[in-house]
Amino acid sequence: MPENEEILRRWLKVLNSYGFIKEEANGFTALLKITEHFFETIWSQMEELWNGKLCNKLANEYLLKNIKALSELFSGEINPTHILFPEGKFDYAEALYKDTFIFQYLNTKIAQKIKEFLDATEHIEILELGAGTGATTDNVLPLIKERKNVIYYFSDISYVFLREAQHKYSEFRNIKYMTLNVNNLDLGKKVDIIIANGVLNNAKNIKYTLDKMLEITSEKGKIFIIEQVEESLEMLVSQVFMMKDSSALEEKGGKTFRNTEEWLRLLRDDRIEKIEVFPEKYNIDQRLFILYHK
Template sequence: MNTALNELEQLSLGVMAQVLLHTQALPLQVWRNAEQVNQALGTAARHAWVVRRWLVALGGAGLLREAGERVAWRTPPPDPQLGELPRLYGALGFPASMARLHTQVIECLPDLLRDQFTLTHLLMLGGDPVKVLSAYQHNHFTATINQALADRARQISAADGQLRVLELGGGAGGTTDAVLAALQACEKDYRFTDISSLFTGAAHRQFRLETGMQFGLLDLNRSFSGQGILPGTQDLVIAGNALHNARDLPYSLGQIRSSLRDGGALLFSESIADNPAMLTFMHLLLSPAADAPLRPHDEAFMAADAWDLALQATGFELLEVWPRACEPLAAAGQRLFHAIGV
């Protein structure tokens, strides 16, 4: 899997290079800064951060040389072989639809970056968006992280015999499915939430027969108590690849801490670094809406040490980060965090 992951990342670096070269945003033997590259490409303001992250990734791979804020090609990679995507996605455990969708996105990247149409529009053309995003989460790495999260959820004790669980940003339900299986024998009050009724509705259809289930909308960026989550009522809060969507992370972590009883647990999974493949694909969904404030910084994901500091500052103690950097699974850049409220 790690060999396939490395090949997919190298192919994606080639995609970035191809876009920058073929659009003349960064021609050979020309020095430009990030603003000039975005201007030459015609990038929409909300997506400019993506192209800046491309330049960081290409530089990190040794394909660009730097002089102050300007970059130029050191050695551009060969054109990417898009025909390899089905094999690589298959090796990583994704359904075949993901390779087809990524190929389609790559072919439209300049237009997507210019906001001539959106990735959301492209996903809608692919059918049910919940199924599309479910396919994105269906891979060996994410499945292993979800199972590890579920195993730790099984070990959490309830304050009064009934385990009260709040899931944030439940999305297509991949984390939910694993956790519910682990808690099957447990008396629970499990509240599935998401910011979109598209996902809460799909979750209701999928999990409505599970005992103790509730479904509702919840915005990470607003007061939890104002959305029906009373302080100190939860034994466990779960978030599968959702907390990076918080616009003000200290505020959102503070709301999570407030919702937990003392000693209650927070289990969440997050990417801790950019993935070149996703920078040419799903990262476009992380750009703000056209009428929303621009991102305050370019990095969508935080390193594990930064998460530790953020958790400490908001009343948590970080007990575990898994997998450790030395373990093979760590190559995917996903981590499971286990913290408790203190």
């Protein structure tokens, strides 16, 4: 498909940087022959290292299905969402956004910071944007279950996610559900905390969405943003086929994701008192940005 040509160009760039291919005047030359046996051996070694440590079996199973379907993904014969949500099931999505080592750390960090805020404030309203399968929600809701002074707004553009959440969180009385589009963020009121996990990178106009988020955040409120900060090989065989905004790619110099410094430049605003970043360093390709409203 023509719209996947940019993904192919990024793959060529990555493969060239790793020394698997060599760029020449008329194209590229393969420098390494990968047989099926070689791939299966390497994949087994990877699973042994990753399973139960960096992620669980389902996350690796999802990646393998994407790898085996790459030709069909590039041609458009297979819809990438059908791999992520087979038969409408959320198992793979939860394995990726909830059960991996990095998301366990980041979602736990959000819950810790929100608990500090809850303990110091009388009444709090929390809005989660693009809540999806509830990977972050699962960490935060137990903190507010018995608190009558807290309202949690679970929002997403998809009715499927909202319907599933209503069933999943039926025991919680202080949660409300709403359809919200981050590209047209009109809440009509202010909230004390906003959570946006993997939302901004997919917004059509990040500056617009961020401005609206700041606009609906109360004074001394907080905004929690989780974003990918490095080009990810795992993403390049999977979710990248769901992220095809060519204008956004141009802004990012043909990359799928901005790095930490590029995000910080985008996030800085006169209405923000300070920004915290977690983890502060280490070779991890996700970051949590906490924006403190003045």
